[in-house]
Amino acid sequence: MIKHEERLAGVNPRLVEVVKLAASICPIDIYVLEGVRTMERQRELFKAGKSKTLNSRHLTGDAVDLWDGKNWHAAYFLPIITAMNKAAQQLGVKVTGGYSWGWDSPHWQIEK
Template sequence: MTFHLSTRSLNNLIHVHPDLIGVVELAIQKTPVDFCVTEGLRSPERQARLVKAGASKTLKSRHLTGHAVDLAAIVDGKIRWDWPLYFKIAEAMKAAAKEENVSIVWGGDWKMKDGPHFELSRKVYPATRSV
């Protein structure tokens, strides 16, 4: 089955770095698990609120520059947070990134796991605003 990004997901990709958009758009065609883009570019105010609420650990998020996206698995029309789903999404994202020759990092590979988070590699993509 081939999935497609919803209008909301496409809107959440506005101001995200074009290379990461390309990876997400290809990954949705490759994934065995449907997903949506819950967040792309964030304002500093939103990031500060997320840190205060404990939903983020940093004020230097790649979301602030459009170099990161959060994806959520969708099963039977509902968002799901089951870890096995995110491994499958990550496989599709990594395969798409390889095909597009884009260096990405998955938050699920970090010591402090963040399964929905994908970002462009800091080594290849500087932390400057992309928009």
């Protein structure tokens, strides 16, 4: 199940499709933390050290941040990672998860 699905408004429809399919196959709820961001919000996150760039894919609607709603430890993202990768593969959509960078487990972006 998706929690806070309204936060997917404005996100690339192909990425939304992946998130929705992932939520249908994931054994845990998926919380949408953030989809589209304003530049002001991006600057806040950058200044706080929560983002490493001002050129985030969130600005164009090509990224989402997902969470289990309970724990920030990287291991707890595994069910979401598995479901997102499976859903993307089934739909033929190339996505990158921030976990692959070693520091941004909630982040998912669609590749163009």
